[in-house]
Structures are given as C-alpha cells and as structure tokens.
Amino acid sequence: MTARTGPGRSPKSLFLACDLQAPGAEAAARAALRRLSPDDQERVARLHRPADRTRSVLARWLALQAAGRLLDVPWAGLQLGRHRDGRPYVKTQPRLFLSMAHSGRYAVAAAALGARVGVDVEEISRVSVLPDSAFLTPAEISALPSAGPAAEHRAALWVLKEAAMKLTGEGMRAGMKRVDFRRRGEPRVPFSAHTPYTVGEFNVCRLLGGYVCAVGVSAGAPPTTPTVLAVGPRTRMETERTDFSVRPLQEHGSPEPDGTTGRHDTASPAAHRAEQDVEVEEADSHIWLSVN
Ligand SMILES: CC(C)(COP(=O)(O)OP(=O)(O)OC[C@H]1O[C@@H](n2cnc3c(N)ncnc32)[C@H](O)[C@@H]1OP(=O)(O)O)[C@@H](O)C(=O)NCCC(=O)NCCS
8 A cells, every 4th residue: 555645755644524515425424333443343332321332433434535545555554543542543654643533414634745743523512611711822812813712722622632632642631721822813613723832724614404623733734624425325335345435425615504504415316316225225124223
C-alpha cells in the first residue's frame, strides 16, 4: 500500500460524516459490521443501546473509508487498531492518523497522512445546558457573541476542544479549560481557530439538525466541512465488492440552521427499490441496529 504524499508536500486529510437519519443507514451499518475486525465487532456488541451500536459501526466504517481513499486502497482490506490512550489507527499504516466521533444523528471520522488529526460532533442543545464555567476559559467567555449565535458558538468551542484533545490523544484527561481556543475572523460558525494547547489548525462548521462539528490537523490545512456520505441505496451491491465505495451525498458547506437545505437523492424511486433490496437481504438477520 502506498501513500501518495511525498517529502515536502502538504499533509492530506479527509473528513467524512454520515447522517443516521438518512434512509439506509441501519442497513449500511449491518453490512459494515460484518467487515470490521473481530475485535471491533466485539467492542460494538458490548454497547447496550442499538443507536450507539449503529453510530459506532458507522464511525469505524467512515474512518476506514477515509483511510482507504487517502491511501487509494479498498477500505475492506484495512483494519483498525486502538492505541493505549484510545486513539484509533489503521494497522500497518504508521503515517496515517485517524479520529472518530459519534453523537445523536451523526457519525464522523477523519484521516490524515503525515499529520495528527482530531474530530468531534455534538448537538448544540446538549452543550446549552452546561454552564460556561464547566468548559470555557475566561478569555473564551469574554469573546462569546452577546446575542443570537452564542449557543452555537459555545457548542463550537466544545467540539473544538474535544477535537484538540483527541488530536493529542489526551482526551478529557487534558481538562476542557486547559484547551483555550482563539477564533480567527468573525464570531459566526463556520470559523477557523487555533489553541496554544497544541500545534495545529482547526475548523468548525454546522451540520443539519442543530449540530456542530470540528476537525483539526497538526500540520497543513484541515478540511472546512465534512463530506456527508449517502449509505443506503447501494449497500448490497457495494458490500459484494471489495471497495464499498459510496457517493458523496452533499457537502454541508453552509446549511441553514433550520435544516432546509438538506437533500437526499435516496428519495428517487430507483433508490427506494435498491433500499428494499437491502431490507430483503437483511430481513432474516437479527435486526438490532434500529436507530432510537
Ligand atoms: C476521547 C473522549 C474525549 C471521547 O469522548 P466522547 O464524547 O465520549 O466520544 P466521541 O464520540 O466524541 O469519541 C469517541 C471516539 O474517540 C476516540 N478516542 C477515545 N479515546 C481517545 C483518545 N484518548 N484520543 C483520541 N481519540 C480517542 C475513539 O475512537 C472513540 O470511538 P469509540 O468509542 O467508538 O471507540 C473521551 O472518551 C476521553 O477522554 N477518553 C480518554 C480516556 C479517559 O481518561 N476517560 C475518562 C474521562 S475523564
């Protein structure tokens, strides 16, 4: 397997997301589960809630997809490992770095060649219930916008901090208030940011349905938004091949907060037929991957 970056080139990275509310997400997760390593299958099986299992499988699948695309190899030939600190990695690919997150209706993952990477996703309303003092530094509090977008901004800081703590591998052990983020530009999501906590550049953006997500890389420029992958219609066909390639559904470049720009081309009749194929194929398997 060959990496395409050479000496002197800027590190490459890829940021992918999957919407669990999109048609076919559960079927795709069932199909992807069978391609994960026994170790990952066991880890997923230990999760109690069906929705957690779906999110977890899809995050791993996205991580492998991102890795496969960067390395230009079929994802199904790659295997995930887990460092002692919890960071995921691809076995036999020491120059490739991975990060995953899952929350609510989204699974996200990013891969980077020759640079560390960290991602996070969260629902804005879940961060709104936390007091400033739980996770923001005094400098961050004083830089919050005073009016409308404050809730979104606070959630943006949350995901940025988690992304940074995953990039270093420290996780929550780092302490939210040790990770002080400085925004570049206007106090409006999407924006770029950096932190003295670790070297690297970070971007934060919105996802449909009231979510924000962040990605950071230790070298080079991070992606500005994730590519949201459609998983439903071609699941059976694709799992029978080795590359399980999927089509980008849409870029979540600047969706409206009310979610009106979402468009799933899985709504076409052909897509529905293919979706039914998946359901028929999976009908006799144990259906535990329902999203609740
Ligand atoms: C990393 C961490 C911040 C993730 O928090 P979370 O909001 O619960 O979960 P997310 O969905 O955002 O991310 C989960 C993924 O992060 C990754 N991850 C776990 N630990 C990680 C670490 N130290 N560094 C980077 N990534 C890590 C894993 O891929 C995990 O996916 P999995 O649970 O499906 O295996 C948190 O698990 C953590 O801090 N772990 C460190 C271990 C620890 O000391 N925990 C005690 C909490 S004080």
